[in-house]
Amino acid sequence: xxxxxxxxxxxxxxxxxxxxxxxxxxxxxxxxxxxxxxxxxxxxxxxxxxxxxxxxxxxxxxxxxxxxxxxxxxxxxxxxxxxxxxxxxxxxxxxxxxxxxxxxxxxxxxxxxxxxxxxxxxxxxxxxxxxxxxxxxxxxxxxxxxxxxxxxxxxxxxxxxxxxxxxxxxxxxxxxxxxxxxxxxxxxxxxxxxxxxxxxxxxxxxxxxxxxxxxxxxxxxxxxxxxxxxxxxxxxxxxxxxxxxxxxxxxxxxxxxxxxxxx
DNA sequence: ATGGTGGCTTTGCCA
Numbered sequence: 001x002x003x004x005x006x007x008x009x010x011x012x013x014x015x016x017x018x019x020x021x022x023x024x025x026x027x028x029x030x031x032x033x034x035x036x037x038x039x040x041x042x043x044x045x046x047x048x049x050x051x052x053x054x055x056x057x058x059x060x061x062x063x064x065x066x067x068x069x070x071x072x073x074x075x076x077x078x079x080x081x082x083x084x085x086x087x088x089x090x091x092x093x094x095x096x097x098x099x100x101x102x103x104x105x106x107x108x109x110x111x112x113x114x115x116x117x118x119x120x121x122x123x124x125x126x127x128x129x130x131x132x133x134x135x136x137x138x139x140x141x142x143x144x145x146x147x148x149x150x151x152x153x154x155x156x157x158x159x160x161x162x163x164x165x166x167x168x169x170x171x172x173x174x175x176x177x178x179x180x181x182x183x184x185x186x187x188x189x190x191x192x193x194x195x196x197x198x199x200x201x202x203x204x205x206x207x208x209x210x211x212x213x214x215x216x217x218x219x220x221x222x223x224x225x226x227x228x229x230x231x232x233x234x235x236x237x238x239x240x241x242x243x244x245x246x247x248x249x250x251x252x253x254x255x256x257x258x259x260x261x262x263x
Numbered sequence: 264a265t266g267g268t269g270g271c272t273t274t275g276c277c278a
Contacts, residue, residue, distance in 0.1 A: 009278080010270060034278085036271070062271050063278095108278055120277090152278095209268040209278090253269080253278080 001072075001095075001263045002027040004242075005148040005224055007105070007206075007254035011035040011067065015046050017248055021256055022050045025242060028071045029095070033105040033150040035065030042067065058088045066091040066103045066149070076100075083126045097263055099232075100139070104131070104149035113173045121170060124152070125179055132183040141187050145229035146261070150254060152223050153180045156194070158202045159222035171221055189227035192259045196239035206254045207246055214246060226259045235262040 004027040008014050011032055022030070030052070035042070037059045047055055052069035058079035059065035065088045068074065072095055080090040089105040107127055110120030139145060153176045157163035166172040184191070197203055204220025211217045228236065237260030245255045 013270070034270095063276085110277090210266075212267080250269090 001029065001261050002258055003029045003031070003101075003146065003148060003226065003261060004256045004258045005031040005033075005103070005150070005226055006256040007033040007150040007224060007252060009034045009036070009252040009254065011065075012037055012041065012043055014250070014252060015043050017245065017251070019046070019050050020248070021242065021245060025240075025256065025258055027258060029101065030067075030069040031101070031103040031148045032067040032069070033065070033103070035059050035067050036062055037065055056091060056093050058091050060088045064088045064105060066105055068093050068101065068103055070095070072096050083123065083130050089127075095263075097144070099144045099146060099261075099263065101146045101148065104147060104151065106131075106150065106152045108152045109170045109176070111170060113168060113170045113175070124170075125175065128153075128176075128179040128183050132179070132186040135183075136186050139187065139229075141230055143229060144231050145187070145189070146232065147189060147225075147227040149225065150223055151180065151225045153177065154221040154223055155180050156199055156222070158199060159204070161202075161204070161219040161221070166221075171223060184227065187229055189229060190233045190236075192226045192228045192232075192236050192261075193239045193241075193257060195233065195236050196259075197241075203241060204243075205241055205257050209253050224254055224257045226257060228261070232261060236260070237262060 054070040056077040057067035074093040107124040109124035112118040115122035205224040207214040242256040
């Protein structure tokens with residue numbers, strides 16, 4: 001089973017890029033973030049035509065939004081409010097054979113990495129802290145779980161173009177990395193992509209729109225992640241970051257991240 | 264140190 005996560009930054013604008021990614025990678029499941037689309041406007045027919053008859057989505061006008069596209073039946077579709085806001089950042093489904101899949105869009109957190117002065121950063125830290133309580137509360141470590149999404153945190157030194165230059169930049173600050181590690185340890189979860197691609201290798205899934213030449217400057221960050229619970233660790237197959245999409249016409253600033261899980 | 268780009272529907276907000 002191939003699972004892709006992709007922050008698509010408007011599913012309606014980039015529906016053709018989605019089709020092109022699907023043709024190339026042939027995923028069984030696609031988790032999307034930043035769909036930016038209310039449910040009544042979700043491009044259901046286009047997704048079905050790509051080979052995904054089973055769809056789950058939770059969207060709102062203009063901001064956020066998560067969706068799961070599947071070749072396989074989906075059960076127990078649930079969208080969860082997080083830290084008291086029903087802002088379409090957490091969607092869960094159950095796949096055949098009892099795998100529970102969670103699609104997460106963790107808040108970006110604004111520019112100033114100080115929760116006292118920046119409400120968006122405080123919201124991000126609260127969001128991750130809540131997840132660290134919620135998952136062990138709601139799930140057992142023996143369950144087959146997959147967490148995928150835009151976590152908006154690059155935890156490793158090799159997940160950013162310059163560890164020292166980004167220590168004070170939101171997405172790579174020590175307090176965010178600590179929060180993410182506590183969340184990861186809460187069940188615990190294994191970083192499936194780093195299980196395959198050694199942590200010493202640089203790996204990015206996002207390049208800013210603001211760079212003059214994203215490829216030449218290559219100032220990327222690995223913000224998009226796929227984690228699995230213990231019973232799935234030995235089932236992890238290949239992993240791939242589909243960097244090519246960043247060079248397509250009118251791209252998302254994030255690229256698809258793929259993991260293969262035997263099931 | 265600063266500002267750079269993009270999406271949505273705004274004259275700004277969010278990333």
